[in-house]
Amino acid sequence: MRKLTLSIHLAVSVAWIGAVAAYLALDVSAAVSQDPQTLRTAYLGMDLVVRSVVVPLAVASLITGLVISLGTRWGLFRHYWVLISLLLTIFAIAVLLSETRTISTHARMATDPSTSTEQLRAMGTTLVHSIGGLLVLLIILVLNVYKPKGMTRYGWRKQHQRLEPTRKAKT
Amino acid sequence: MADPPSNSDRRANDHTVPPGMPRWVKVMVIVALVVIVALIVIMALSGGEHGPGLHNPAG
DSSP states (O other): OHHHHHHHHHHHHHHHHHHHHHHHHHHHHHHHOOOHHHHHHHHHHHHHHIIIIIHHHHHHHHHHHHHHHHHSTTTTTSBHHHHHHHHHHHHHHHHHHHHHHHHHHHHHHHHOTTSOHHHHHHSOOOHHHHHHHHHHHHHHHHHHHHOOOOBOHHHHHHHHHHHHHHHHHHO | OOOOOOHHHHHHHOTTSOOOOOHHHHHHHHHHHHHHHHHHHHHHHTTSOOSHHHHOSOO
């Protein structure tokens, strides 16, 4: 069961990064293109990718990450790399959910035939958030692969409580 | 003459002292603070607006 959860967690987490990369491609085309048809398509695609792929994968990554952490010796608050990964994931999801409103607004305007080419060109992009989000996800990935050493005070206390009977028995 | 053990070595060997925050965590915290301050400054210089309204031509 643990390996199955880990496999799902790895799949959805890596897929989350891939989906953000795909979103970024659309975001860049919305930023650089002056063609109204390309802009409309890009904004619609961004909305579709975010709502149908990025958000579900992000939530699945958080849930499976919590299950793995709580079900193994790593715990959730015992090691700095786990704790920081959790905080960064929550931060990324919070920004993502907030950005989803902007992206939906852009898509609504893009589908509206009364939106002029000038308005389409002036809508802007979410490049700062998508590049920032991708960087945060890559930091989380590196932390999860390298698992740098460092136990929190809480983790140290828990380990101390677990090892204390063994130590006393030896002495 | 051997070097005296560092604080981290003493902590690692002493089972009664909780470990300190690792250097890589301190570096990450400092970098995060710098990024947050930079974003606040950029937002303040760009008029203090943030969120969906910033991207919309109407608002």
